[in-house]
Amino acid sequence: MKAIQITKRAAGHYTAATPAGVYAIDRIGRTWHLTGPRVARTFRTMRAAVATAHTLRPTSPAGGMSVRLIKLIARTHAAAQRVTKALAYRVRSGQIAADLENGRLVRTGDILERLGAGDLKDGYQSWYGKHVKKAFVAALGADPVRCWVQHRTTGKWIRVHVYNPFDMALYIGLATYKRTAHLARPALFQAAYTEAA
Known part of the structure; x- marks a missing residue:
């Protein structure tokens, strides 16, 4: 004392x-x-x-x-x-997770799903994501936004990059990665049509 x-x-x-x-x-x-x-x-x-x-x-x-x-x-x-893991990770991501759920942001896997290539192996999808990130960084000089999501096959919580659905990096990544290059031209037309509408 x-x-x-x-x-x-x-x-x-x-x-x-x-x-x-x-x-x-x-x-x-x-x-x-x-x-x-x-x-x-x-x-x-x-x-x-x-x-x-x-x-x-x-x-x-x-x-x-x-x-x-x-x-x-x-x-x-x-x-x-x-609290449950799902709630904990949802809170950590905040508004980004809400934008992802509402379609204002997309993952690279979402783009592949829309183009009918959702069955591409996880490793190939990951490489596509790396090409997209490289194009994004080259254009803007900064990393894209990240969000916590559950892995589609393992169920583990992982952080992934998310993008605006009309971000050109998504389509440049398609064109520069050999396993998705065949999807690039239809995807660009679809994106241009959707944006014009």
Whole structure:
């Protein structure tokens, strides 16, 4: 326990200087009252009031947090650890996941599905995705946005790049990857027609 300094102001009235601040210890009738920043407690004896003053700790400049708030935060953390994986990853992705579900963003696998090449092996789809990312970075000088999704075959949660459905990088990637090059011309016509409509 850190030492505190007790100063007598008058009979039954003391000041306690503690690391947490300055507190008043006053006798009112048969009880002793400890009052100060964030504290107002009543005790039967002065010794109990002084013992409590010893336990007071300094808080942050903003005033610290109440015990109730600390317990609420602890309960929230405990609850967050028990949510399902799907909800946890959905929350991590936030608005990006919502845009992906609504079709405002697409994965490279979604483009292949639309073109009838959804049965392409995972490894080949991955290489197509690498070609798309390379084209995107070359055009904009930055990585595309990423989103947490469940892998279509393994069910594991993975981060994938997502794009605007009309992003030219998707179609450049089709043309530059030999296993999807045959899909590039129909895809460009389809994208141009959809955008014009």
